[in-house]
């Protein structure tokens with residue numbers, strides 16, 4: 001049985017069972033039930049400081065990409081540490097406000113910002129819009145004009161570099177929907193700089209996610225610097241360079257560069273190119289919260305299929321979609337491993353009626369009905385991508401701090417699944433003119 005743990009230093013074996021900080025995971029499962037997301041506060045603090053430390057000597061803003069884990073308590077924790085936020089919807093903006101965090105440190109990314117979302121962000125006086133298309137630029141100008149407000153903008157440039165990650169999380173290639181074309185950037189900057197409704201403050205890119213090498217970041221940085229050269233020649237000087245997010249984490253035995261190494265590599269480029277004085281911005285999601293979380297589940301049945309053995313758990317693709325969506329390998333361990341070695345290869349699968357509903361393939365495990373298991377490094381793109389498919393209730397979430405644990409999201413109950421639905425009668429349908437008769 002593979003009991004090695006990824007780089008979740010706050011998750012460790014003690015007395016034959018797995019702990020988060022100073023709390024045994026089995027106690028949390030007994031108290032809150034499964035499936036259950038458990039996060040270590042210390043792991044998030046450590047991850048944030050791993051960026052903050054190397055950035056300290058420079059002008060910088062370390063943003064958290066809220067979509068990685070949008071729980072209010074996690075947002076609040078990072079906000080208190082000094083983080084800004086990268087958002088992609090009005091919903092995420094409202095979360096930041098609900099968590100009591102500073103919207104002047106918010107950066108708004110995303111290809112499809114609606115009029116309404118742009119208005120909401122202007123009202124919140126956010127730090128900057130990351131513009132992703134010429135049409136969006138026009139829309140931001142129009143909304144700012146209507147509101148009589150100035151919008152701070154940056155352009156998300158598509159640097160056409162290959163992040164060498166899964167195709168679904170590669171975002172900086174010419175064929176991707178993200179960002180504005182590199183060759184179009186200068187023209188758009190000129191247009192923006194002539195608009196009285198705008199203040200042009202920065203440049204940004206985001207080339208992908210789970211990137212395990214500094215080279216794509218360095219390539220993108222060089223390309224952005226070349227654009228800065230061209231902009232300077234056109235009399236446009238920017239305040240910040242935003243490198244996006246994308247730094248990977250360890251799920252199994254990947255060697256991932258630390259933020260210190262990444263920052264050093266980018267500093268070398270910036271200094272060499274004469275942009276050492278620019279504010280450096282990061283929009284990290286996964287690398288701030290990914291290693292901080294575990295997803296607890298209970299074995300429901302062991303089933304010997306004709307060709308495979310299945311370990312059927314109470315946690316499905318609706319609770320954690322990464323394995324099936326990205327073919328992601330995530331470590332799964334029994335929370336209290338048995339002493340005797342009677343392992344079998346099995347597929348760890350969930351209750352959802354889809355063949356794609358799996359969490360791990362060909363895992364050597366010695367578990368039986370009722371056993372508790374943990375899927376590790378589940379802090380990013382886990383709960384935030386969870387859905388109600390198969391009318392399954394969303395899991396609960398717990399934040400551990402030392403020997404204390406607090407529920408930060410209660411388990412959804414069945415009534416909540418359909419509380420927004422409206423049960424119409426035949427007559428109501430008719431009176432709305434929706435049925436023909």
Ligand SMILES: *Cc1c(COP(=O)(O)O)cnc(C)c1O
Pocket residue numbers: 065067068086088109110206208209210244245246247283284285286287380
């Ligand atoms: C998703 C996203 C991020 C965060 O990516 P990670 O890989 O989680 O660090 C940052 N910026 C933008 C624009 C994104 O869409």
